[in-house]
Amino acid sequence: MLKVLAITILGSLPLLPVAAVAQMVPSTCHAVAEAVPSATFVSMAKPTRLAQVGEDVTITYVAHATYRIESPGGVVAATDFAGMGGSPTPDIVTMNKAHSSHNTPFPDPAIAHVLRGWNPEGGPARHALTVDDMYVRNVPTDIRSYDGMEPDGNSIFIFEVAGLCIGHLGHLHHRLTDSDFAQIGRLDIVMVPVDGGLTMSQEGIGEITERLRSSIVLPMHRFSGPIERFLAKLPDFAVDMRDEPGFTVSVRTLPRTPTVIVLRGV
Template sequence: MNRLVALAALLAGLALAPAPAAAQMVPSTCIAMAESLPGATYVAMDSPAARRFAATSDEVTITYVSHATYLIESPGGVVAATDYAGYAGGAMPDIVTMNKAHSSHNTPYPDPAIPHVLLGWNPEGGPAEHALTVGDLYVRNVPTDIRSMGGMEADGNSIFIFEVAGLCIGHLGHLHHQLTNEDYARIGRLDVLMVPVDGGMTMSQEGMGEIADRLRSSIVLPMHRFAGPIERFLDRMPGFAVERRAEPSLTVSVKTLPGAPTVVVLEGV
């Protein structure tokens, strides 16, 4: 048993992306340990680490802003904006994440008052690598490829993962391809998944549905929808309950996650 525990700890450490010199590494409660492929065993919600975080924290508020931008507000008041293109609904985020695909997912002129701007690609080449702790919020990324004029561009997108209050929250960004087993292992458990549902600019709705189904997140939050009705995506999620809300915000904690996987459609999506 001691050997298994040691192996699990080693794999969890290897799965984390290296952090920049200024980043502060913390143990992830969300990392998957690939005991065998294609299956993966995930760190359980009732693991000691998850219980430690949950016992000292409270609720997380997630608000849909526009397109692919969600605000994530931690119990300690840290605010992160996903795929930030210059607008965060009037909030001043502490952290913004961006992706390269289109100007609706990034801005070259972020407000200089934002302390932490995390690019999902590396302008100098190679994968972006983030592992940042701000207050009670830990952010890391898993690079993926994007389409470009010359075919596929390696590491042009990042899946950003926010670990806060015992929850694992993932944003797929502008994902253009199916994930590998190694990708799933690096992502780990995702209690809340933000998934693009346009069906063309990113991946097909069937493909996104397959990813959401494999991750089996408790809550799936659609985003990146254009003119098509949301029902086209919902029809491809037969194993998920559907909850429609008349407000743009959702407040959730470890204790209030739904018992069955649920697609939550917030106002404005």
């Protein structure tokens, strides 16, 4: 039986300081920084309250911007869910509203937790959900619209499981501020859009990826452009091209050198 703790605050509340957020939610992924504003976030895995560090997490590429994340306890989350989340049905899905390929107005009723990265009533969406050994939170970001930039129109989602901090940048449209980086914290694994047009430029995504310095970078949202164009923006990162759509990883098996893993289908 799944144990669930959910906190969802929707409204026009201001962004809380990191210290305040840390008191509200069980995050173990907030940043260790050399200095601010030129913060470098260091991957230093800490035990979560919910899962044993060292247990394997399974990550599988589904399509477009959708990855499946499966915890050691069997909790399944699907990112930027537009109706395709793989089998079995995910327990948790996250969505972004940029395009219909990142959300669905009619999610399967069997999905227990649907987390939208925007607040239909206005203001930022706020999520803090714990399901057994997985904790999911969000960091609101802005989105391009016909009238310019819409504040808090989308979210970066962060999944904390088995000591790992896994971030999905979603349909990101702008460079991140120091406050954004502080709220995100460290990311051992980061999923980044690499289309270079509908989201951010590849230079911009490359800069964000360099600053996060995650152990594993997972490209997504590629369309038809050659993946080498994105890889060229990260000359100091190793590259691991895989013939499989998924892999397992734990705190102990994270690569020592920051590595871009390109899964089959990306």
